[in-house]
Amino acid sequence: MVSQGSSPSLLEALSSDFLACKICLEQLRVPKTLPCLHTYCQDCLAQLAEGGRLRCPECRESVPVPPTGVAAFKTNFFVNGLLDLVKARAGGDLRAGKPSCALCPLMGGASAGGPATARCLDCADDLCQACADGHRCTRQTHSHRVVDLVGYRAGWYDEEARERQAAQCPQHPGEALRFLCQPCSQLLCRECRLDPHLDHPCLPLAEAVRARRPGLEELLAGVDNNLAELEATRLAEKEALARLREQVAKVVTQVEEAAEGVLRALLAQKQEVLGQLRAHVEAAEEAARERLGELEGREQVAREAAAFARRVLSLGREAEILSLEGAIAQRLRQLQGCPWMPGPAPCRLPQLELYPGLLDKNCHLLRLSFEEQQLQKDSVKDGARSQGGDAAQPQSRDGVQTPDQDRAQTPQEDEAPPLKAERAETPQEDGAKTPKEGRAQTPQEDGGPQSSRGGRSNKKRKFKGRLKSISREPSPAPGPNLEGSGLLPRPIFFCSFPTWMRGDKRAPRITGLCPFGSREILVADEQNRALKRFSLNGDYRGVVPVPEGCSPCSVAALQDSVAFSAAARLYLINHSGEVQWRRALSLCQASHAVAAMPSGDRVAVSVSGHVEVYNMEGSLATRFIPGGKANRGLRALVFLTTSPQGHFVGSDWQQNSLVVCDGLGQVVGEYRGPGLHGCQPGSVSVDKEGYIFLTLREVNKVVILDPKGSLLGDFLTAYHGLEKPRVTTMVDGRYLVVSLSNGTIHVFRVRPLDS
Numbered sequence: 001m002v003s004q005g006s007s008p009s010l011l012e013a014l015s016s017d018f019l020a021c022k023i024c025l026e027q028l029r030v031p032k033t034l035p036c037l038h039t040y041c042q043d044c045l046a047q048l049a050e051g052g053r054l055r056c057p058e059c060r061e062s063v064p065v066p067p068t069g070v071a072a073f074k075t076n077f078f079v080n081g082l083l084d085l086v087k088a089r090a091g092g093d094l095r096a097g098k099p100s101c102a103l104c105p106l107m108g109g110a111s112a113g114g115p116a117t118a119r120c121l122d123c124a125d126d127l128c129q130a131c132a133d134g135h136r137c138t139r140q141t142h143s144h145r146v147v148d149l150v151g152y153r154a155g156w157y158d159e160e161a162r163e164r165q166a167a168q169c170p171q172h173p174g175e176a177l178r179f180l181c182q183p184c185s186q187l188l189c190r191e192c193r194l195d196p197h198l199d200h201p202c203l204p205l206a207e208a209v210r211a212r213r214p215g216l217e218e219l220l221a222g223v224d225n226n227l228a229e230l231e232a233t234r235l236a237e238k239e240a241l242a243r244l245r246e247q248v249a250k251v252v253t254q255v256e257e258a259a260e261g262v263l264r265a266l267l268a269q270k271q272e273v274l275g276q277l278r279a280h281v282e283a284a285e286e287a288a289r290e291r292l293g294e295l296e297g298r299e300q301v302a303r304e305a306a307a308f309a310r311r312v313l314s315l316g317r318e319a320e321i322l323s324l325e326g327a328i329a330q331r332l333r334q335l336q337g338c339p340w341m342p343g344p345a346p347c348r349l350p351q352l353e354l355y356p357g358l359l360d361k362n363c364h365l366l367r368l369s370f371e372e373q374q375l376q377k378d379s380v381k382d383g384a385r386s387q388g389g390d391a392a393q394p395q396s397r398d399g400v401q402t403p404d405q406d407r408a409q410t411p412q413e414d415e416a417p418p419l420k421a422e423r424a425e426t427p428q429e430d431g432a433k434t435p436k437e438g439r440a441q442t443p444q445e446d447g448g449p450q451s452s453r454g455g456r457s458n459k460k461r462k463f464k465g466r467l468k469s470i471s472r473e474p475s476p477a478p479g480p481n482l483e484g485s486g487l488l489p490r491p492i493f494f495c496s497f498p499t500w501m502r503g504d505k506r507a508p509r510i511t512g513l514c515p516f517g518s519r520e521i522l523v524a525d526e527q528n529r530a531l532k533r534f535s536l537n538g539d540y541r542g543v544v545p546v547p548e549g550c551s552p553c554s555v556a557a558l559q560d561s562v563a564f565s566a567a568a569r570l571y572l573i574n575h576s577g578e579v580q581w582r583r584a585l586s587l588c589q590a591s592h593a594v595a596a597m598p599s600g601d602r603v604a605v606s607v608s609g610h611v612e613v614y615n616m617e618g619s620l621a622t623r624f625i626p627g628g629k630a631n632r633g634l635r636a637l638v639f640l641t642t643s644p645q646g647h648f649v650g651s652d653w654q655q656n657s658l659v660v661c662d663g664l665g666q667v668v669g670e671y672r673g674p675g676l677h678g679c680q681p682g683s684v685s686v687d688k689e690g691y692i693f694l695t696l697r698e699v700n701k702v703v704i705l706d707p708k709g710s711l712l713g714d715f716l717t718a719y720h721g722l723e724k725p726r727v728t729t730m731v732d733g734r735y736l737v738v739s740l741s742n743g744t745i746h747v748f749r750v751r752p753l754d755s
Helices: 008-018 042-048 077-089 104-108 129-137 149-153 158-164 190-194 205-315 318-337 377-386 403-409 435-440
Strands: 031-033 039-041 053-055 062-064 118-120 125-127 146-148 179-181 186-188 202-204 367-371 462-466 490-498 510-515 520-525 530-535 540-544 555-557 561-566 569-574 579-584 594-596 602-607 610-615 620-624 634-640 647-652 657-661 667-671 684-686 692-696 701-705 711-716 725-731 735-740 744-751
Touching (some): 042 053, 118 149, 179 205, 186 190, 561 602, 647 684, 657 692, 684 725, 692 725
Parallel strands (some): 510 725
Antiparallel strands (some): 031 039, 118 125, 510 520, 561 569, 610 620, 634 647, 647 657, 692 701, 725 735, 735 744
16 A cells, blocks of 8 residues: 555656566566566566576576466566556546446446446446446445546546555455465465465454564665665765876876976976087187187298298299398298197087986886775765765875875885976966976986885775886977977866767768867768767767768868768758758869868868868869979868968878968978877867867877977877877867777867966
8 A cells, every 4th residue: 555645747657667567668467576576577577587597687686487487476466556546547448438337237238338427446447427326325335435537537536546446366356355374475365265274364454564564664774774875885986986086187187297397397407408518619619710710820821931932942043042031031930939829729528417317217207106995884884874984094285195205104115205296386386497496306316116015004005106108109309499388288088979879880980070069079970971960078969961872071060061072072061961062073082181261161172282272152262282292192181260361281191291381372380200200190180279289090199289380299199098099170279079990089178378
């Protein structure tokens, strides 16, 4: 019996969910309850039974099937009662479409009763108005409750109907279950009570419920306590996972900032040493030039005097020689007596001395320590009562145990303290350090990680590890253009989601990405011939229809249209998929990169080494060759929105370089250095500050370049989950969207310099 009244909305919820079989998804028929208290149709359970056992579809618990079959499982009379109530509310003469009286055919011999207007809650019969008026005029039915049929169908009398409802005996139709056989724990009707339970002690149902309810309530209270502990443990697990993720984010930031600090200090020392070297060379060259000039002058004078004297002695007559003999002798004696300069001045040759610890393979500037915290059972119980817990043991300012704190706890370790990875509190602290500061932070020679010889507590165990890069090799160090520029833009993971959708016949192959409206992206799936729409959070928004037979390759969104390349054609369609125009492209190129102009009313496409720009009407607006070189094969194009004229950025597969040019084709910048790792440059994207993000698929990297095409360093590596990245795009100028070869999309927020 239901303890609380059932409202119509509650009954509708029960009929659609609780009273539905989780196997056939239809209303329960002959409901049978498993030992795990899950209820299913008898026929559905018979189909699942195999080898004398049956596995519950919901909790996966395996239960034995009774020898007589699934029909021997307990009948769920509670569900049967609710089903009877639901069926009665929707019952009636379905052939006539109207409910008919159930008593008229019994009294007058009519084949069908009159239209029903009332219902007896005790008999569970629909009655016409005449039968309803006389129903309570007999001794047997004078206490029955007769209600209006319309109100009953509306659910006004559900609670009262449940109170008067009686479970029917499955062996004796028409007989209600009235007793409980105590030795057999079986429900009995009056017929069952006579044989074979005649000698068994039996109790009426109400008395049996009063006797057994306290035991069930006590068990229920115990389960409630267990549920509270389970909920507290689940919340603690979620909080621990949240703390882990937060801590990982902090450590990642600290590692990046520590590495950037070391890099800044190293760059500062580099500039200082190179400056000293340049000053020394300039001073030595100036002194050498002065000495060389004086030596050359004296050498010239001596050579000229000797040549004159030699010419007079060989060609002059006796009188001529004797007349010049005095002057020549005086000049030669003067030159011989001149104090000549000594040998070359001593030159101080520069020698570079490297700190020996940097060359040691056991020198680790960054180290990690892991703490394993075991949650005590008492703390879980306290959390179940208070929904909270004690704070963790004191840690450093950012919640990460610093190497100095670690060493304080393990005094046996005598190695030098590694570089602290503390996060700057203010932007000023993030600035470049002076060379002296950089030298002061250089660690001593590390003797390698040692195992802790101190005792370990029951609550914490420490593990030493080294931070290793997953990428194949780092990009070359940033050039002098980084001096004084502060931190580089860095990625912050936002979300990740797959692009495979129901109905896809093949695994997705993403060949194009572009922003599409507010915080939405358009994905070109060439393998499934679809343009899929996703929100920035990964919610699927449908598709933009494409012409039949088209496999979109590169895609770009314009004002109210979408441009994409397929095979050797350029298409412009509206959001409903209607083709506005198409243009044939050169067959010499396997794929054609498409990009939208910053104004949003023109589209550019790379065709056999040159760039063609079309307006919204499909007319060719301009055409140029980047740098005037006809052997360029641009595969990806993105426009710099920070430049007033809108620069073009492209991957040149012919020259293995990244090229930046203006709207007239003049090259503004080009990069083909070692930062490409010998790979062909891939997809390119540009943020709102003009920074260029270049994909290197072979080494699982995305590198960052400045607006003029100079390499700044790695932006994303395999550490960030990159596995064969294919295409990228920038959304709202600050979200970098990266698609992988397996059809997964990663979204990273680009942290700006002033963040």
